[in-house]
Amino acid sequence: MEGIIDLQIWQLVAAYIFVLILLVIVRIRKIDREQEIILATVRMTIQLVLVGYVLTYIFEQDNYLFTILVILVMEIFAVNNIYQRVKQRISLKLKKIIALSMFVGTIISMFYFLLIVIGLDPWYEPRYFIPISGMLVGNSMTGVSLGVERLITGIKDNREQIEATLMMGVTPKRATKEIVNEAFTAALLPTINSMMGMGIVFLPGMMTGQILSGVSPVTAIAYQIAIMLGILGSVSLTVILLVQLGYRTFFNQRAQLVIE
Amino acid sequence: MFTLKQVRYKDILQIESLKLPAKQVSCIVGPSGAGKSTLLKLLNNLNSADSGQVFYQGRDVEEIDPIQLRREVLMLSQKPVVYPETLQDNLEVGFELIEQSVPQLKQLSSILEIVKLDKELAAEVKNLSGGEKQRLSLARILLLDPEVLLLDEPSASLDQQTEQEVIENLVKYVKQEGKTLVMITHSKSIAQEYGDKVITIKNGKVAKEE
Numbered sequence: 453m454e455g456i457i458d459l460q461i462w463q464l465v466a467a468y469i470f471v472l473i474l475l476v477i478v479r480i481r482k483i484d485r486e487q488e489i490i491l492a493t494v495r496m497t498i499q500l501v502l503v504g505y506v507l508t509y510i511f512e513q514d515n516y517l518f519t520i521l522v523i524l525v526m527e528i529f530a531v532n533n534i535y536q537r538v539k540q541r542i543s544l545k546l547k548k549i550i551a552l553s554m555f556v557g558t559i560i561s562m563f564y565f566l567l568i569v570i571g572l573d574p575w576y577e578p579r580y581f582i583p584i585s586g587m588l589v590g591n592s593m594t595g596v597s598l599g600v601e602r603l604i605t606g607i608k609d610n611r612e613q614i615e616a617t618l619m620m621g622v623t624p625k626r627a628t629k630e631i632v633n634e635a636f637t638a639a640l641l642p643t644i645n646s647m648m649g650m651g652i653v654f655l656p657g658m659m660t661g662q663i664l665s666g667v668s669p670v671t672a673i674a675y676q677i678a679i680m681l682g683i684l685g686s687v688s689l690t691v692i693l694l695v696q697l698g699y700r701t702f703f704n705q706r707a708q709l710v711i712e
Numbered sequence: 713m714f715t716l717k718q719v720r721y722k723d724i725l726q727i728e729s730l731k732l733p734a735k736q737v738s739c740i741v742g743p744s745g746a747g748k749s750t751l752l753k754l755l756n757n758l759n760s761a762d763s764g765q766v767f768y769q770g771r772d773v774e775e776i777d778p779i780q781l782r783r784e785v786l787m788l789s790q791k792p793v794v795y796p797e798t799l800q801d802n803l804e805v806g807f808e809l810i811e812q813s814v815p816q817l818k819q820l821s822s823i824l825e826i827v828k829l830d831k832e833l834a835a836e837v838k839n840l841s842g843g844e845k846q847r848l849s850l851a852r853i854l855l856l857d858p859e860v861l862l863l864d865e866p867s868a869s870l871d872q873q874t875e876q877e878v879i880e881n882l883v884k885y886v887k888q889e890g891k892t893l894v895m896i897t898h899s900k901s902i903a904q905e906y907g908d909k910v911i912t913i914k915n916g917k918v919a920k921e922e
Binding site for chain 2: 612613615616617618619620621622623626627706707708
């Protein structure tokens with residue numbers, strides 16, 4: 453079989469039967485979640501339709517400015533998402549570090565991955581650039597969120613011990629080494645775990661998509677392996693930037709612990 | 713050794729003038745919450761005064777590299793900090809933290825004698841009592857051989873007899889090595905017996921100097 457079965461409108465409509473089933477279940481069981489389910493379904497539909505049109509438009513334009521614009525929007529969205537996801541209060545200084553780590557870390561990984569590993573030509577080819585960047589930014593966002601949370605709780609919970617260490621003339625860097633390392637590990641763990649289960653526990657979305665659209669599984673796997681390594685690189689780079697620069701925001705120039 | 717001039721720190725401390733002599737034992741007494749610990753933290757720049765100046769050997773502490781200052785002017789907090797596994801690990805960790813080579817075992821053992829901790833170096837710290845942990849923390853910083861020791865109630869969780877012995881040994885050691893000791897103590901008798909100078913702090917102010 454070549455290509456993909458094009459979904460007709462009526463086929464798509466038929467898929468909404470699943471939502472109806474769910475609605476019936478929650479109504480019978482008197483679970484008060486109908487509005488949310490409807491809202492989620494509507495939002496998902498509208499957002500994807502819009503993205504579909506936007507992507508179609510961008511793919512047709514062949515203009516690097518559109519690629520840059522999409523990446524920028526993606527980054528801003530991801531950074532804001534981190535600010536909201538992290539439960540603790542984040543100081544302004546740390547917010548700046550988060551934004552810097554995300555931008556620098558993902559953009560370096562993106563360009564290396566797309567230009568060197570994939571060998572993209574022209575460099576801005578949106579059909580590759582946008583979805584692959586999306587995966588790198590999305591995974592880095594999850595990693596950085598976890599890293600920020602661990603860093604803040606680690607320093608706040610160990611405040612006394614850190615101060616006791618500073619009293620001995622230990623540098624802030626050394627005094628927080630274990631906490632920084634722990635935050636880094638915690639942030640990387642989901643990526644490592646998903647690599648462990650890859651192909652056995654689940655088939656990743658990108659690979660499934662490629663297989664469905666008629667690409668041979670071997671090519672799909674090659675892409676999946678490459679993207680997984682790219683994700684690992686991007687998460688590591690963003691998180692190491694975050695923790696290495698981030699711990700400093702808890703100290704002032706006089707090497708005193710300042711928790712805002 | 714230290715001179716404080718019109719020092720203010722938040723609502724906690726307000727010191728018009730105070731001198732702490734070199735190579736002597738200064739004891740700081742006063743009710744809890746009076747600002748004693750804060751005073752020590754100003755001396756090694758763990759806190760910076762909001763106004764006024766703190767001088768160490770004639771130099772404003774704000775102008776000395778804080779890490780260098782704290783290696784010369786070592787402070788021990790009231791709550792002991794212990795690290796995993798053995799006594800030896802705990803004594804050596806101080807050197808690892810400041811990236812210096814670890815001294816010989818003989819030296820480690822002799823420090824334990826000064827703080828009256830009669831334990832093997834290989835003993836595990838998880839079995840130590842609160843008072844023993846406190847003495848272990850004290851041993852750790854003595855070993856680092858600073859010029860000045862700032863001790864925040866180093867004998868708070870010891871029984872009276874051990875307290876007496878530890879402080880006596882400590883003062884003897886400090887005098888012998890020509891070090892300066894500034895010590896917060898809850899015990900007036902210890903302050904009277906060992907302090908070359910006794911400073912009473914009340915409500916963030918120097919109430920008495922003897």
